[in-house]
Amino acid sequence: MQQIVTWLFDYAFYYPLVMSFVWMSGGLIYYLRWERGQPKRVDPPALESYPFVTLIVPCHNEGEQVRETIAHLAAQRYPHFEVIAVNDGSTDDTGAQLDALLAEYPQLRVIHFASNQGKAMGLRMAAMAARGEFLVCVDGDALLDEYATHWLMRHMVSSSRVGSVTGNPRIRNRSTLLGKLQVGEFSSIIGLIKRAQRVYGRVFTVSGVIACFRRSAVHDVGYWSTDMVTEDIDISWRLQMHHWDIRYEPNALCWILMPETLRGLWKQRVRWAQGGVEVILRYTRQLLRWRRRRMWPIALEYIFSLVWAYAMVSIVLLWLLGLFLPLPPALHVPTLLPQWHGVMLGMVCLIQFGIATLIDRRYETRVGRNYYWMIWYPLTYWLLSTATTVVAFPKALFKRKGTRAVWTSPDRGVR
Template sequence: MDMTSLPWARWLFNFAFFYPIVMACFWMTGGLYYYLRRERKRPLHDAPPPMADTPFVSILVPCFNEEAHIAETIQALSAQEYPDFEIIAINDGSDDRTPELLDALVAEHPRLRVVHMSRNQGKANALRMGTLAARSDYLVCVDSDATADPHAVRWMVGHLVSGPRVGAVTGNPRIRNRTTLMGRMQIGEYSAIIGLIKRAQRTYGRLFTVSGVICAFRRTALHEVGFWSDRMVTEDIDISWRLQLAGWDIRYEPNAMCWILMPETIRGLWSQRLRWACGGVEVLLDHGRNVLAWKKRRLWGVLAEYMLSLTWAYIMLAIIVLWLVGQFVQLPPAWHVESILPRWHGVMLATVCMLQFATSLMIERRYEEKMGRHFYWVIWYPIAFWMLGMLTAVVALPRTLLHRPRRAAWVSPDRGVTA
């Protein structure tokens, strides 16, 4: 059969072009709807409404080799504008000065308790140990290199006490290191991509994942699903799916802000995004079939979104390979890729991308007044991060299929060149 007679070849090329446009419009529509309905008339993040009841809260801080940041993290948590809470730092077998610093911080912060693990067993296990030591049914989890906003705990606990089926709440991470181009591009990513997607997902049903850097859980919900799994490289994605499959609701609270350090080197960013991509594939393999049940239909949108993104990554790889092969071999017209440089379709994609960034930055001005100054830097995002996302997705699928670790231990991540 003549390859030029196969219409699906052009369908693949059209999918690669239209998928980012359709999803951007979908996220903008869902994000704006969420903002107009649930955010616009709410109090500002630094003036949360009073709570009828303020239950005791346990804040869990899993740590591994965090001597450079742990004191600042504990200081920020101790300053939370919430009346009754404890802080439990879990030292997961650190081999730097983290254990000594934590023991010294106990004298400075009376709410702090420290749990020392003899060896590194991974974040999931550290969180389980912290849960066993906790005295509250309401657990707030914060990464040990993050600086939480003074009202973050109040905003998240407010959701947990508002309904008995609220199993988890995810907060709003903000990029802290902004001195390099890579750091500034991630500011736009967290607002224009991650923040907007979470708003859209909350509009049509379920969330793909909580932000592991700052989130809150109901202990009862965690107990029902068996707590965090130490077999998954991204315990936050896995626990999100298992909670929602069990019927628990997960909410997004943009007022629960937390300042985080992100990778600013190509190697560090690749390692982080590959881990995220592998975590998504693991969840798909473990829970994808369960999502297909009619009772789980509110998760269908999240599943379809992830499957389409994975498909897009492989189609984009195929287009690039076809272009390279076409430089040396005469391909049938249906498979011929004349150029991968942006032309009219590239201009359209860039326009929609900029519209998405503008929409999200307009929303995010509520949380940072000078967000508009970062608009220039995010124009480079599609070139760098779309390619990175495509490559990590392509690598993650075979890597996860061929190798699943028995236990996901920690390694010290890239905190940025200016951390």
């Protein structure tokens, strides 16, 4: 029993420590290999060709921001494109606003669904109606940078094996502590992880809020799954298991709204965690084949994170039981307050945040002023990650097969 408890504590400490070093080293390798010396974002390199591109924006109750979103899509510096907006059974004035915008933007087309069919179905219908072979998909509250399509297409025209390119989401709303923490998270956690995963060959997921797809690749894997709670994670895995390449392009910026209430953040992160578990449960058997071996690192990384979450919960439960029951010394957890382990993890996390901030200054010069707030992030992130994973795993495990994932309006934060 003593040995098991020791292993539990060692794993809870060493997993985040090791992964921080993996992400930092991978992020630095990516920067030195692909980012350093690149042209400025506003001066992208010329492309060999400029194929026609379809910009897709699925919308559900986006009346407050859909005009701004369409305006940014129409302002792309890329020469040849169209815009398809899908009004997915909105109950507000989204449909009416989109119809009014048809007169302002001749490159805009609108598809209306009578009822809520879900984002995956909206993407499917738009892909089938698209005139372009390349699809740039954004969310209905996102503001796409005017040069983003050009940077995404740089990868598509460079290799016929590129099935998707994921962009660089940036947080728009930063008026609260949760907003500031998420600015640092998207830079030092999400951006750094994508860089590291790109270095070792496979990306866990494209960013659903901004991603470019080759339509023939999407057709090859059967389009987006309508029964997965996170269609972006699912299609990322299916593309890569069919040997399509996924790349990360940090110059393809997209400004997004994120939750700034605990309730909204909780719902979002439970959905993300459930989506990851659903993918692991659905595709683990296929991953056992040798031809899919390049997917093993990201699969193992996610499985280890699941084990870590339950290890943390076990430690907390032992501490709570020790408050009310006499436990054997081998099971006694005296305190949850940070000891030297916690101090070391905190220092490594701050180093990670510092490295990511220095890399990201290329895309947002004032991102470093959020570094002060990131001292709170390790505690917030670990608690949230642990709790959402523990809740999401049984939800994914006992989810009824074939249930369609439909829209639920998220928390858009304080603006």
